[in-house]
Amino acid sequence: MPSKRIFQSIILQLSEASKHTIGVIDSHSVVVASSDLQQLDxxxxxxxxxxxxxxxxxxxxxxxxxxxxHNKRVEYCVYVEGLEESAECTAKMVAAFLTEIKEYHDDRFDKGKFIKNLVMDNILPGDIYTRAREMNFAMEVQRAVLLIRVNAGNSISVFDIVSELFPEKQKDFVFSISETDIVVVKEIGRDIDLRDVEKLAGSIIDILDGEHYVSCVIGIGTIVNTINELATSFKEAQLALEVGKIFDNERVITTFDNLGIARLIYQLPTTLCEMYLKEVFRKGSIDSLDQETLFTIQRFFENNLNVSETSRGLFVHRNTLIYRLEKIKKITGLDLRQFDHAIVFKVALMVKKYLDSNPTKY
Structure with a gap:
């Protein structure tokens, strides 16, 4: 909010062009500016x-x-003394002028708006540090960006719930960018690492899902040390959600740093992906694998290619699992018990998932 000094200076200048006494009242009913100095306070x-x-x-x-x-809540009230019609015109003019001044001041000095514009990449790089210094904003502080995505059409205000979880309004910032997406910029200490941020994300999900029955997923960007890296971290959080939706849609928390090979595949041209599948598999062989076989393969990979552990987890005899692996070898030409073949097959399954998500072809 603009200071009393700014309002008083403006009112005194405006009063020179008017015969009326002009004043401004704040939300606490106190006169904070007036052309009649005796009315102040x-x-x-x-x-x-x-x-x-x-x-x-x-x-x-x-x-x-x-x-x-704003939102039916009074922030200021302009008053003009006089019974003439010109008093009403003057009041409207002064109110319009002060509204413009207030909006400019809020845009210029509101830390929340500054962070939102910074994250959305709406500030020129050369202006970032200048603006930050103007509002005494800490520039070299470690921060994490979390992108919370909820289902559209929730009857409760998810934004209000998330905002209440972060009471440090001068350090932590929460804002909406769409009906479904909420961004959290959290200031963290130097002793905090990615696992701690994931725990924070988990607690947000527990509250939204457990207490308010709102399902959501959260993407986490790289932890950054300077404010000019926040936009990049936000884009990483967006990418984490997009990649996670394709390759592991059961995961509710996805971090950019842990995307691994999925991020590489996501950025490959679709023509290259299609070529890879044709080179690795015989024509149609990967499509001939049924759901039971694919589930067996998934468990085999999760148990680090260990036949005994996988058979126990699937509650099948070891020989039954070996038979299934031999069947896969016969269909695809790849023996998953061999590390090199397993890697090729794992990547191929991920490539197929990516292509099945109907990405833009290029």
């Missing part, structure tokens, strides 16, 4: 409370009041 009881949300102009006695409100 006095109170106007009931004027803020009488605002009904519909009429911005009100005449009481010899004063015209013009409200400056």
């Amino acid at each position: 006095s109170t106007v009881p009931g004027i803020i409370e009488s605002y009904d949300g519909d009429n911005d102009i009100k005449r009481i006695g010899n004063r015209v009041y013009c409200y400056i409100a």
Whole structure:
């Protein structure tokens, strides 16, 4: 909010072009600026409370009041003394001018808006540090960016719930970028690592899902040390959600740093992916594998190619599993018990998942 000094300076300049006494009342009914210096710091009881949300102009006695409100909450009220019609015109003019000043000041000095514009890459690189210094914003601090994505059409305000989880409003910032996406920029200590950030994400999911029955997924970007890296971290969180949706849609927390080979495949041209599948498999062989076989392969990979552990996990005899692996070898030409063949098959399955997600062809 602009300071009293700024408002007082503006009111004194405007009053030079008007015969009326002009003043500004804050949300606590206190006169914070006036062309009549004797009225400064006095109170106007009931004027803020009488605002009904519909009429911005009100005449009481010899004063015209013009409200400056946001979301039906009064932030300031301009008053002009005088019974003439010009008093109302003056009140409207002053209110419009102060609204513009307030919006400019908020855009320039509001840390929340600054962070949102920074994350959304809406600030020129050369202006970042200048703006940060103007508002005494800590520039060389470790921060994490979390992107929370919820299902559209929730009846409760997920944004309000998430905001309440981060009471340090000068250090942690929460804002919405769409109906489904909420961004959290969390300041963290130097002793905090990615696992701690994942725990934080887990606690957010527990509260949203466990207490409010709102399902969500969270993407986490790389932890950054300077404010000019926040936009990159946000893009990484977005990418983490997109890649996670394709390659592991059961995972609710995906970190960019742990995407591994999935990130590489996601960035490959589709023509190259299609060529890879044709080179690795006989025509149609990968499509001939049924769900039971694919499930067996998944468990085999999860148990680090250990036949005994996999057979126990699947509750099948060891020989039954070996028979299935031989069947896979016969169909695809790859023996998953061999490390090199297993890697080729693992990558091929991920490539197929990527192509099945109908990416843009190029």
